[in-house]
Every structure is written in C-alpha cells, then in structure tokens.
Amino acid sequence: MTGRGTWVFKGYLKSDPDRRQVVIKDTWRDSGRDREDTILKHIFADMVKVMGLEAAQNAEKCFLTVLNANDVTIKETQDNTLYRLRGRNPPSDCRMYEIPPEELPNSDKPRKGNTSSHPMVRQTANYQVNHRIHTRIVFQEVCETLYAVRDLRDVMQILLDVAKSMNI
Numbered sequence: 001m002t003g004r005g006t007w008v009f010k011g012y013l014k015s016d017p018d019r020r021q022v023v024i025k026d027t028w029r030d031s032g033r034d035r036e037d038t039i040l041k042h043i044f045a046d047m048v049k050v051m052g053l054e055a056a057q058n059a060e061k062c063f064l065t066v067l068n069a070n071d072v073t074i075k076e077t078q079d080n081t082l083y084r085l086r087g088r089n090p091p092s093d094c095r096m097y098e099i100p101p102e103e104l105p106n107s108d109k110p111r112k113g114n115t116s117s118h119p120m121v122r123q124t125a126n127y128q129v130n131h132r133i134h135t136r137i138v139f140q141e142v143c144e145t146l147y148a149v150r151d152l153r154d155v156m157q158i159l160l161d162v163a164k165s166m167n168i
Contacts, residue, residue: 005027005028005132006026006027007025007027008023008024008025008026009025009026010022010023010024010142011024013067013138021142022067022138022139022140022142023064023139023141023142023143024136024137024138025136025137025138025139026072026135026136027135027137028081028132028133028134028135029132029133029135030130030131030132030133031081031082031131031132031133035069035071035135035137036066036135036137037066037137040063040066043063044056047059059165062161062165064139064140064141065139065140065141066139066140067138067139068137068138069135069136069137070135071133071134071135071136072134072136078134079133079134080131080132080133080134081131081132082131146158
C-alpha cells in the first residue's frame with residue numbers, strides 16, 4: 001500500500017547484532033483507515049475462517065513479514081495533520097503557491113509588491129484537508145522491483161509465483 005508521501009528505506013534493527021537488512025516504510029495514511037499491519041491481521045484471520053489454518057499459513061507466505069509497526073510520535077504526540085492544524089482546515093483566505101518546475105524555490109529574483117498579486121498565487125475557497133497519520137512499518141524481507149530483475153527466467157518465476165498467490 002503506497003501513496004503520496006510514502007518513502008521506503010533499507011535499514012537494520014539496532015537490536016540485531018548481525019545487522020540483517022530490513023525495509024522501513026514511512027507513509028501518511030488517511031486518519032480514518034487502519035494501519036497496514038492491522039489490515040494484514042484481518043486478512044489473515046479471514047483466510048483462516050475461509051480456507052482453514054494450514055491453507056491460510058501457506059497463503060501467508062505470499063505476504064511480507066511485519067516486524068514492527070507504529071504511528072510516529074514527536075515529543076510524545078502523534079504526528080498527524082489533525083494535530084498540526086489543531087483540528088481545523090486552513091482558513092478560507094489561505095493562499096496556495098504554485099511553483100513552476102523551471103523556477104527554483106531559492107531564486108535570487110527579488111519579489112516586488114504584494115505576494116497576492118504574484119501570478120503564481122491563487123486564492124483557495126473552502127479548501128478541505130484529508131487528515132493523515134504518519135506511520136512507520138518495518139518488513140523483514142528486502143525485495144527488488146520486478147523492473148530491476150534482468151534474467152527472463154527469474155521474471156517468469158516471479159510472475160508464476162504471483163499468479164499462484166492469487167489462486168490460493
């Protein structure tokens with residue numbers, strides 16, 4: 001599950017003396033949604049009900065192993081847009097600045113006059129924020145994208161494994 005604001009890193013657990021690599025996924029989920037690890041737990045529980053324990057355990061092998069998952073806190077406060085905006089949407093007179101790709105943010109060009117007359121500023125009307133919660137999840141398996149796999153035999157095996165996991 002990915003979306004805007006998703007970053008994926010390779011790292012290792014401080015508690016692991018062998019420093020085996022893990023994947024750290026840092027993302028902003030919608031505030032009304034469960035975390036990815038919770039969703040996976042629900043999926044696995046439903047698989048047991050529908051398929052039985054042994055078949056569900058085999059199917060579970062097709063998913064990444066979650067080692068840890070938490071909402072990010074800063075100074076003992078959950079990092080989310082609701083807290084940062086104090087539960088409100090931006091005021092109706094809030095301005096959005098659109099920066100064209102050819103204009104650098106740290107431009108040395110002096111700004112003349114009022115910024116509201118700047119051609120790249122537009123007024124927002126009743127802008128609604130989709131509040132999000134900053135979440136971090138750690139996976140055991142370190143993978144590479146299918147795009148990076150160069151051996152056709154490996155690509156075909158991966159695609160067969162994906163097809164198999166869909167038919168469990």
